[in-house]
Amino acid sequence: xxxxxxxxxxxxxxxxxxxxxxxxxxxxxxxxxxxxxxxxxxxxxxxxxxxxxxxxxxxxxxxxxxxxxxxxxxxxxxxxxxxxxxxxxxxxxxxxxxxxxxxxxxxxxxxxxxxxxxxxxxxxxxxxxxxxxxxxxxxxxxxxxxxxxxxxxxxxxxxxxxxxxxxxxxxxxxxxxxxxxxxxxxxxxxxxxxxxxxxxxxxxxxxxxxxxxxxxxxxxxxxxxxxxxxxxx
Amino acid sequence: xxxxxxxxxxxxxxxxxxxxxxxxxxxxxxxxxxxxxxxxxxxxxxxxxxxxxxxxxxxxxxxxxxxxxxxxxxxxxxxxxxxxxxxxxxxxxxxxxxxxxxxxxxxxxxxxxxxxxxxxxxxxxxxxxxxxxxxxxxxxxxxxxxxxxxxxxxxxxxxxxxxxxxxxxxxxxxxxxxxxxxxxxxxxxxxxxxxxxxxxxxxxxxxxxxxxxxxxxxxxxxxx
Numbered sequence: 001x002x003x004x005x006x007x008x009x010x011x012x013x014x015x016x017x018x019x020x021x022x023x024x025x026x027x028x029x030x031x032x033x034x035x036x037x038x039x040x041x042x043x044x045x046x047x048x049x050x051x052x053x054x055x056x057x058x059x060x061x062x063x064x065x066x067x068x069x070x071x072x073x074x075x076x077x078x079x080x081x082x083x084x085x086x087x088x089x090x091x092x093x094x095x096x097x098x099x100x101x102x103x104x105x106x107x108x109x110x111x112x113x114x115x116x117x118x119x120x121x122x123x124x125x126x127x128x129x130x131x132x133x134x135x136x137x138x139x140x141x142x143x144x145x146x147x148x149x150x151x152x153x154x155x156x157x158x159x160x161x162x163x164x165x166x167x168x169x170x171x172x173x174x175x176x177x178x179x180x181x182x183x184x185x186x187x188x189x190x191x192x193x194x195x196x197x198x199x200x201x202x203x204x205x206x207x208x209x210x211x212x213x214x215x216x217x218x219x220x221x222x223x224x225x226x227x228x229x230x231x232x233x
Numbered sequence: 234x235x236x237x238x239x240x241x242x243x244x245x246x247x248x249x250x251x252x253x254x255x256x257x258x259x260x261x262x263x264x265x266x267x268x269x270x271x272x273x274x275x276x277x278x279x280x281x282x283x284x285x286x287x288x289x290x291x292x293x294x295x296x297x298x299x300x301x302x303x304x305x306x307x308x309x310x311x312x313x314x315x316x317x318x319x320x321x322x323x324x325x326x327x328x329x330x331x332x333x334x335x336x337x338x339x340x341x342x343x344x345x346x347x348x349x350x351x352x353x354x355x356x357x358x359x360x361x362x363x364x365x366x367x368x369x370x371x372x373x374x375x376x377x378x379x380x381x382x383x384x385x386x387x388x389x390x391x392x393x394x395x396x397x398x399x400x401x402x403x404x405x406x407x408x409x410x411x412x413x414x415x416x417x418x419x420x421x422x423x424x425x426x427x428x429x430x431x432x433x434x435x436x437x438x439x440x441x442x443x444x445x446x447x448x449x450x451x452x453x454x455x456x457x
Contacts, residue, residue: 105314107313112250126322
């Protein structure tokens with residue numbers, strides 16, 4: 001018999017005992033982020049299942065980057081709580097980080113290292129085998145640029161290296177913040193291939209973009225405007 | 234062991250960047266050389282005065298040059314938001330502090346060797362018999378400077394007026410290194426290295442405090 005002290009147990013679906021539903025991959029609850037006195041995100045609540053590809057749309061300054069950075073644990077929520085991959089958003093940052101890749105506006109590369117050296121360094125600090133570095137660069141069309149310094153790369157080539165880094169890491173959760181910005185069509189297709197391959201493997205992807213031509217791979221679209229998050233009609 | 238391995242990875246990365254770009258060397262070495270030559274010329278040809286002032290001028294040149302080194306050490310992290318990559322990596326953030334401090338240390342020691350050569354040639358400073366004490370003073374002083382610079386370098390990156398804030402934070406804190414380094418160097422070059430023990434101990438204490446402080450608080454400085 002269910003205990004009165006556990007009200008959720010009274011509401012539980014008896015089928016849950018047979019086939020438990022997996023916990024959502026991403027579940028921020030009433031998350032608010034304030035910069036100074038300006039709220040960038042207001043009471044955002046979201047539930048993304050494992051294996052889902054979700055698109056977050058919204059104009060510039062809507063709070064998309066803030067939402068993704070909070071999920072990536074790059075920013076702390078001012079108020080609110082939540083979990084990512086079953087770990088607490090604030091207390092278990094290191095565990096979330098070990099399984100999450102965040103690809104933002106900037107590629108986070110070192111100009112004076114080559115593409116291969118950048119990826120090898122990323123492998124070392126993420127504790128993954130660097131054996132696939134060359135193959136990852138080949139997949140994004142940079143096999144011949146592997147030994148060139150990042151300083152000589154265009155924005156599109158930099159983004160390809162960042163995509164190769166995400167491929168190497170094979171994260172449980174992939175967060176992409178405006179990944180198509182400044183890219184040509186070929187490079188945008190490389191990003192789409194990353195999203196598709198991540199989704200095919202049953203891993204979770206959240207993409208924030210205001211590029212109306214992209215995001216066809218997403219199963220669900222959310223809209224952020226003025227810091228408020230809601231499902232797209 | 235993991236902390237040391239991660240620190241070594243960060244240090245190797247920083248040294249490779251410096252070796253390729255020579256950003257710090259290109260700015261720091263000419264700066265230190267200019268300071269020493271200009272002071273040497275302005276003090277005149279009196280050998281005794283030159284030798285008495287040489288240790289202080291040497292350490293002043295090292296201190297000002299180190300400020301440039303610290304800024305450069307973080308520039309590569311800021312240019313393409315690479316510091317966020319280190320923050321989001323599942324490593325102890327103390328490894329970033331220790332790795333950056335180690336890389337800055339290596340660069341500064343190379344600069345100090347060159348500056349010492351300039352001072353020995355221009356000021357007629359004798360470094361032969363006091364070499365062990367001199368080496369200890371420079372290694373200990375450099376560790377302390379690197380720890381302070383690497384700790385406050387990251388604070389500086391988030392400051393709006395970063396160019397002016399950094400020297401204001403670092404220079405007053407580095408005063409004990411300057412005093413201990415100058416006194417130990419003076420005694421070593423005067424052939425009284427055996428009396429430099431207390432000044433070397435001051436440098437050891439400074440190193441312990443700032444390496445420990447950096448290891449403990451660096452994580453909270455880079456985290457939001």
